[in-house]
Amino acid sequence: MVESVPNEATEKDISALNTALEEERMGEVTRIINGIPGAEVALFLESLPGEKRNAVWDLVDDASQGDVLVSLHDEVRDNLIEGMDTEQLVEATRDLDLDDMADIIVDLPEEVSNQLILSMDKASRELLDQVLSYPEDSAGGLMNPEVVTVRSDVSVEVVKRYFQFRGVLPTPVGDLFVVGRKGHYKGRVPIATLLTCDPKTPIKDIMDEDALAIPAKTPASEVAQDFEHNDWISAPVVDDKNKLIGRITIDDVVDVIREEAERSVMRMAGLNEEGDMFAPILTSSKRRAIWLGINLLTVLMAAFAIGFFEETLQKVTALAILMPVVASMGGIAGSQTLTLMIRGMATGQVGSGNIKDLLGREFMIGVINSILWAVVLASLTAFWFKNWDISVVIAMALAVNLVAGALAGVVIPVMLRRMSIDPAIAGGVVLTTVTDIVGYVSFLAFGTWLLLG
Template sequence: MEAREQKRDNLEKLNLLLDGGRMRSARVMINSLHPSELARLLESLPRKRRAVLWELVDPEIGGDVLVELTNAVRDDLIEGMRTEELIAAVEGMEVDDLADLLIDLPEAVTQEVLQSLNKQDHDRVQQVLAYDEQSAGGLMNVDIVTIRPDVTLEVVARYLRFVGKITDGTDSIFVVSRDNTYIGSLFLSRLLTRDSNEIVANVMSTETTPIAADTPSAQVVWEFENHDLLSAPVVDDAFHLLGRITIDDVVDVIREEAEHALMSSAGLDEEDDMFAPVVKSAGRRALWLGINLATAFVAAAVVDIFQTTIDKVVLLAVLMPVVPSMGGVAGSQSLIIITRAIALGQINKDNVGGVLRKELMVGILNGIGWAIVVSLLTFLWFKEWRIGAIIGAAMVINLFVAALAGFCIPLILKRMNVDPALAGGVVLTTVTDVIGYSAFLGLGAAFLL
């Protein structure tokens, strides 16, 4: 709560300074903020005011601010920057952050930025860019310090003092062989508390399992969560050390996944700019509105098939929304559970059958339980036991199908390389609506006419 209040206060103060033309005070204020705080301010401003504020940002922190911005806002600002301004902004950035930024730059600008780097940084950036952005290799920082297992802790301490700097978030120094094969980790706490004459091999830890460079980011999060890691080594197939992932990288992944899940539930891009042009935003949203309209017409067509039944038994029209609605909720529960399991790599050929049986049993149990409830309520309301029995039977059918659909849809979409979090809800709604209306109205036509 305090952080949100501080952000609101900063935004109000900044707007007052800009409205009053006090640019010097505004410059001092924004450049005293942490890059992430400044990024949130920029995202909270309309595009014209955002452009004015960006001109006041010192080049020394410009790159760090760009990395913290959402893709849409970052692209908007980059479009208005000259090549020399971009080169100045990225100067001195950490390799992993620079690699993240280069992905969004125009190809010509990317090449100029790469040419402006020294050979060591150039090779390091290319190493990170070689991996998928959503993999351990894309997350890692290759600017790391390594030591040999046959030296003393005193030698390590002297070496670190000579280097003068280690990566932020470092809790250990990686131990490698002469061919750069990962062996273990020397925790800084042990370096400080153990006898300085001890050999690294006798003090280092071999409990931290290195992460393969092609490991998906969701699996990286799982490793950090389940092993309480602050940092972890990244290796290639031959176990050669490539880099390090720190907890701040993992926090970024968690935040991005949470935003993705929230925005995808409405068919939106998680990087959508709150102040993007109206036409652009409308275009992005129109696609999913159109898809939803098409699925709604499918459900309407099913209802139209039973128009005669509805005309003769008007009570069916009153109760008609109940069954699809319950199916939609039940299916969404299964859909979310399976989508999450896929993201975490928890679904495999060995357990898929057991998970399916469990979801179907849950669907049947809930279907029977709520069928009894809705049947009793319908009978008490309309004093018609046949309609109560029909809606109860339809409820069991739809909740069973909803559980089955909620299980199968994410797996099918994943096989088709479609994001289940983005498209699963639309497909599920269509299934539960069609089955719900068909079951309820079909049973009504069979037993009431």
């Protein structure tokens, strides 16, 4: 899926579209909507409620509808597809690139997908089947199977003539990939090198044999890391037998990075990253209700812990006033560590080899911050309540919870990953439960001991 990032030009187009739509100048809407890229049209459609979205969709030229559909989030795309007949869908999607076709064909009605497959030549059908045989979030599912290859035993001049004969090259061009007689990957040739060296130079003399290819089963997140670390514009994809089967380009990787970032943000709130902003109210309510129920259980656990100290709270009301401070500070400290850990896991910077070092580092950070803020909070509490005993209680509890939050921020995502649970989904809830219970129990326990003991 190709998504659009709002920039100044995009925001200007969308602003003009919103104004024209609000003033019911549909001719102006039609002119603008068919003069901007499909990804921008998709972004605008996703910003509209159902009725307006359908009205604008009807104004999109048939020739552009395929590019728009590919760029939409799954749920929005499915809703629009439901309102199109077979002939419209076939016409809109028949000219898509094979990698885009692979993205969308699984969402199309069976009758439409069958017609599209039958309209392809044998070679295209085989290439499409090849892409569809791999998971969507893998290198094989991400690749474009249409790739230009060269042989190592020809000269630069021959390759240039071949390009002139073809007339059109896939974009972005990136590197050229060198294969053997049976299509096995041998290396790559940077396009800049090809254009600047002597025409009589053999390809084998300028190809980089050490440039590794990406196995087709590699997860998309690892593909993105490879592109980042190696500054690639394009990369070859090979099967288990090292046969070149496609290529991945930087525009595909940008989509992966953006989707990963969006997924992390949405999952931390328990939401579906592919959700429609204007999905039916009951549908959205059901999705959020599940997450709210989970959070309610964790809050009840904290309330249950507080219940053990009901007598203490009745006798020392100041503790009830200050109690949320300890839990909140511990939660923030833990969230800082948790965020760093989740990011580190996503980028490959956190692994089994450095967990102990990270644990020690976060422990020391927790200790330093606990001393600093315990002194500050104790001073403020003494000034407020004129009671040094309460100051000591809150200082001790805050120190305990800040350290506990920092350690939990390291341990929780590691444990969740070992249990095959996404830390971005459950980490925040588990962390909040830990820091709330530790904060409340330590604060009330110290209060019972020092003030009522």
